[in-house]
Amino acid sequence: MVIMDNSSTAMTGHQDNPGIDWSVTKDRKAKKVEIEPLVRAMGVEKVVTVNAFNVKEVKEGFEECLKFDSTAVLITKGECIFVSRKPKPAFTVNTDKCIACHTCFKVGCPAVVIDVVKNEKNGKFKAKIDPTLCNGCSVCSQVCPTGAIEPPKSGKESLAE
Incomplete structure (x- = not known):
């Protein structure tokens, strides 16, 4: 259960x-x-x-x-994001590291969107994080196999910590 x-x-x-x-x-x-x-x-x-x-x-x-x-x-x-008292800065995608595997899309987060940048090897569009929707939970970052989804540079911890 x-x-x-x-x-x-x-x-x-x-x-x-x-x-x-x-x-x-x-x-x-x-x-x-x-x-x-x-x-x-x-x-x-x-x-x-x-x-x-x-x-x-x-x-x-x-x-x-x-x-x-x-x-x-x-x-x-984990506190509901809609009632959270701990807003966190948005994560970002390092397009140099992103291989467009789309693992991050499987999380189902509305902040993870398709970018206009394509991966040269597989022709798929890379991921992008919409900063207006990201709540800093870090789940997308945890599933990214290449570490392309990076924490904010503010030094604030994610909700996963």
Whole structure:
């Protein structure tokens, strides 16, 4: 089982829920209900919690849960980008390194778009990051096999860290 904890109830309009530390009226702090102890209290022996924006962690978490013989729960934690209080600078594509393999497009991020620059070897268009849509999560950068998707030069860490 996978529980995707984004600190919001996204499918119904980003309402608050017991997993955040503010009251519904946002006028005072409230007790946050942690998902992992709740799942363990239901008798689940194998619970793995990972950073939703760290591709390697998520993959390893899935593998660990799949090896378990009984019910296992993977909890991915990562604040919903639409309610994030931590905006990050946009990533960029180094077109000299990009081989137009299109692995980054498979992430499904709306910020990863097709550039007008073509790869001379395969004739495919290279990737480009739309800075108005990029939230700095770094997922595209983590899957790029050539390291062509580079972090912002500001020195701020990505959401994966």
